[in-house]
Amino acid sequence: MANFETVTVETDLLICGGGMAACGAAVEASYWAKKNGLKVTLVDKAVMDRSGAVAMGLSAINQYVDLNSGANTLKDYCDYVRNDLMGITREDLVANIARHVDSTVHLFEKWGLPIWKDAEGKYIHEGRWQLMINGESYKVIVAEAAKNALAEAGGEYFERVFITHPLMDGDRCVGAIGFSTRQNKVYVFKAKATLVAMGGAVHVFKPRSTGEGFGRSWYPPFNSGASAFFTIYGGAEMTCQEVRFIPVRFKDAYGPVGAWFLLFKALATNAQGGNYMKENAAELEKWQPYGKVKPAPANIRNWLMMLDVMDGKAPIYMQTHDAIKAIAEKSPDEKAARKKLRELEAEAWEDFLDMTISQAILWAATNVEPEKRPSEIMACDPYFIGSHSGASGAWVSGPEDLQNEATRKEYFWGYPHMTTVNGMFAAGDASGASSHKFSSGSFTEGRLAGKAAIAYIADHTAAPNVDGAQVESLKAQILKPLDTFAQHSKTTTDPDVNPNYIRPTQFMYRLQKIMDEYAGGVSSQFKTSGKLLEKGMELLGYLKQDAACLAAEDLHELMRCWENVHRMFQADAHMRSILFREETRWPGYYFRSDKPSMDNTNWLAFVNCTYDRKTEQWAMRKRPVKYLTA
Amino acid sequence: MPSFVIAEKCDGCKALDKTACQHICPNDLMVLDKQKMKAYNREPAMCWECYNCVKICPTQAIEVRGYADFVPLGATVTAMRSTEDIMWTVQFRNKEIKPKRFKFPIRRGVGEGQVKAFGHYPTGDENLKSATLMCEPAGLNTENGPVKFTAVPKL
Numbered sequence: 001m002a003n004f005e006t007v008t009v010e011t012d013l014l015i016c017g018g019g020m021a022a023c024g025a026a027v028e029a030s031y032w033a034k035k036n037g038l039k040v041t042l043v044d045k046a047v048m049d050r051s052g053a054v055a056m057g058l059s060a061i062n063q064y065v066d067l068n069s070g071a072n073t074l075k076d077y078c079d080y081v082r083n084d085l086m087g088i089t090r091e092d093l094v095a096n097i098a099r100h101v102d103s104t105v106h107l108f109e110k111w112g113l114p115i116w117k118d119a120e121g122k123y124i125h126e127g128r129w130q131l132m133i134n135g136e137s138y139k140v141i142v143a144e145a146a147k148n149a150l151a152e153a154g155g156e157y158f159e160r161v162f163i164t165h166p167l168m169d170g171d172r173c174v175g176a177i178g179f180s181t182r183q184n185k186v187y188v189f190k191a192k193a194t195l196v197a198m199g200g201a202v203h204v205f206k207p208r209s210t211g212e213g214f215g216r217s218w219y220p221p222f223n224s225g226a227s228a229f230f231t232i233y234g235g236a237e238m239t240c241q242e243v244r245f246i247p248v249r250f251k252d253a254y255g256p257v258g259a260w261f262l263l264f265k266a267l268a269t270n271a272q273g274g275n276y277m278k279e280n281a282a283e284l285e286k287w288q289p290y291g292k293v294k295p296a297p298a299n300i301r302n303w304l305m306m307l308d309v310m311d312g313k314a315p316i317y318m319q320t321h322d323a324i325k326a327i328a329e330k331s332p333d334e335k336a337a338r339k340k341l342r343e344l345e346a347e348a349w350e351d352f353l354d355m356t357i358s359q360a361i362l363w364a365a366t367n368v369e370p371e372k373r374p375s376e377i378m379a380c381d382p383y384f385i386g387s388h389s390g391a392s393g394a395w396v397s398g399p400e401d402l403q404n405e406a407t408r409k410e411y412f413w414g415y416p417h418m419t420t421v422n423g424m425f426a427a428g429d430a431s432g433a434s435s436h437k438f439s440s441g442s443f444t445e446g447r448l449a450g451k452a453a454i455a456y457i458a459d460h461t462a463a464p465n466v467d468g469a470q471v472e473s474l475k476a477q478i479l480k481p482l483d484t485f486a487q488h489s490k491t492t493t494d495p496d497v498n499p500n501y502i503r504p505t506q507f508m509y510r511l512q513k514i515m516d517e518y519a520g521g522v523s524s525q526f527k528t529s530g531k532l533l534e535k536g537m538e539l540l541g542y543l544k545q546d547a548a549c550l551a552a553e554d555l556h557e558l559m560r561c562w563e564n565v566h567r568m569f570q571a572d573a574h575m576r577s578i579l580f581r582e583e584t585r586w587p588g589y590y591f592r593s594d595k596p597s598m599d600n601t602n603w604l605a606f607v608n609c610t611y612d613r614k615t616e617q618w619a620m621r622k623r624p625v626k627y628l629t630a
Numbered sequence: 631m632p633s634f635v636i637a638e639k640c641d642g643c644k645a646l647d648k649t650a651c652q653h654i655c656p657n658d659l660m661v662l663d664k665q666k667m668k669a670y671n672r673e674p675a676m677c678w679e680c681y682n683c684v685k686i687c688p689t690q691a692i693e694v695r696g697y698a699d700f701v702p703l704g705a706t707v708t709a710m711r712s713t714e715d716i717m718w719t720v721q722f723r724n725k726e727i728k729p730k731r732f733k734f735p736i737r738r739g740v741g742e743g744q745v746k747a748f749g750h751y752p753t754g755d756e757n758l759k760s761a762t763l764m765c766e767p768a769g770l771n772t773e774n775g776p777v778k779f780t781a782v783p784k785l
Contacts, residue, residue: 068775
């Protein structure tokens with residue numbers, strides 16, 4: 001075995017991840033830990049200043065419920081999320097995040113995040129739930145708060161340590177194991193409670209780009225399924241693993257469309273100028289009662305657009321110039337109109353520069369001046385992101401005080417945002433069935449889970465029992481790809497091609513080809529069927545066996561090996577869940593051609609799954625959908 | 631090669647204890663060739679073009695060339711980030727289009743390193759099992775809103 005030092009860190013709470021949810025957890029948990037004499041430790045595979053989905057920045061805060069203004073209620077937000085997810089949502093979780101998210105946003109402002117305000121000092125909304133920000137340093141500011149909170153409470157954080165597996169003591173999570181991506185060190189974190197916030201998953205499916213642009217996924221390529229694997233492998237019940245998200249964005253560079261749709265009121269049309277939302281409105285009948293709600297669910301908007309694409313009416317365009325013209329025309333005179341145009345132009349470019357700089361490069365490289373001509377939009381690739389309009393993640397307990405009699409026995413088991421594994425909490429993309437959290441709601445869920453985890457630790461004071469044999473066995477397993485490479489790489493003249501092993505990039509290509517062709521990827525316009533899924537799962541079975549032959553030349557490649565094992569488990573859960581749900585419910589996310597309709601009689605239910613790491617078997621089950629508001 | 635390093639400008643961060651770009655890259659792509667003392671992007675096809683290496687480079691040695699498989703050549707987007715704002719210059723492929731320059735704030739009212747996580751509002755109760763988070767319920771309210779919460783709301 002490769003010679004690695006083992007570093008052991010003992011803590012009360014371990015936060016795995018460094019993104020928005022993890023930073024929320026670090027701030028809140030540190031506050032309560034300080035009062036209760038407990039220690040919080042955070043571990044991030046990158047550096048907190050620029051890690052996670054907000055690494056580049058953001059141009060808007062997408063969840064601000066604005067309860068304080070009296071304009072919205074918690075029920076309004078639950079209605080919005082439930083309808084967007086075609087009825088499949090945990091209202092107790094959605095409401096719990098929504099009732100706290102405003103206080104999170106107010107803290108962001110206190111920490112120095114520039115939020116746009118009008119002359120009266122009120123926040124400028126992009127849409128009903130969205131606020132515009134100057135968000136280039138959004139993550140830097142939030143990370144600074146998290147690091148300072150940890151320091152003030154006597155906690156610590158580790159950067160460039162990649163967590164691969166949970167440590168388990170029977171049915172209780174007692175920490176995590178991983179390795180440094182900078183030095184030959186394995187890290188063993190022993191913890192009384194562990195909070196999973198390592199993001200969603202990209203590159204499970206083949207992206208549209210095939211060359212350098214492979215990395216230009218909408219959601220970042222470094223979010224590689226670590227949360228899903230950690231919770232699955234620990235035996236946590238998972239939910240909504242079929243509910244992938246496919247955003248519509250500006251074509252190829254995946255620049256945001258939110259400001260164009262919501263702030264500038266731009267129209268998207270087919271190549272003939274037809275409004276597909278109007279021309280294809282008859283289709284909405286099939287997806288009632290969700291098809292005709294306003295705003296139309298994200299997947300339904302995708303679907304009506306995709307119908308036009310399949311009908312040969314592409315390219316699809318965002319009519320940017322019409323929108324800008326319409327706004328400028330409202331100005332009282334020509335001078336005011338010119339000033340307004342300049343403002344709009346800056347806002348439009350900032351929208352990209354704050355969060356998707358590639359789109360600015362693409363517009364400049366194709367000489368696009370948005371005030372002069374329209375730009376192409378397109379559905380991206382499938383992503384696993386429970387914080388946005390997807391829903392995949394672990395099945396977590398809701399808060400006690402929001403349950404009714406019917407929901408209490410299904411959705412509450414002690415500590416809010418704890419998974420079905422004792423001592424294992426989840427937040428952000430790691431927790432499921434609570435969509436539309438976005439950045440602010442993920443941070444808020446981190447706060448909720450962080451406080452609950454401290455409460456759990458106060459109730460469970462015994463030191464974590466970490467079995468040394470388990471650690472040694474995992475250590476050998478984690479480092480095996482280095483051993484495999486060292487043993488075999490010299491036997492061929494090109495180390496990339498060797499019959500004894502597979503390198504992680506090729507492994508990822510194989511996974512993506514399976515998912516693309518059998519599980520409804522880009523090449524089939526997101527269509528699949530029971531038979532295709534069964535064949536895909538057979539091929540995935542070979543890949544799972546071949547994971548034992550992964551090879552790594554260095555620490556960076558070792559990280560890539562484990563990222564792809566993580567992705568593979570996300571893929572497995574996804575295919576099983578699509579197969580189990582015998583209907584099509586989110587036609588713009590995936591379409592089962594053998595079950596082409598929505599079946600509310602049998603499938604207005606959660607699809608949950610659990611993995612047994614000892615037998616390597618999965619169990620599927622339905623869980624009832626019970627509402628608090630509807 | 632999404633982010634690329636200009637050989638002449640890169641000094642391998644020899645004045646620092648670690649290479650800035652290697653420190654910041656969220657995808658662990660930037661590495662230092664210790665023989666040449668020059669950094670490079672080891673996996674361009676895994677680059678998100680997040681510009682974090684561009685923004686942090688002390689010698690402005692890093693730029694981004696748009697993904698070659700779908701971006702025509704000739705345009706540039708450059709960033710100059712200070713502690714309070716960021717300046718952008720967008721140059722088009724067609725040089726007859728006037729380059730665009732923008733300046734946007736990145737922080738307001740709180741200096742770099744000065745963020746205080748706690749204490750902005752009072753915390754209503756000290757009960758670990760209650761629904762009250764740090765700074766609540768006071769932090770749920772703003773000066774502008776007519777609704778004043780005295781407890782965390784329920785449905």
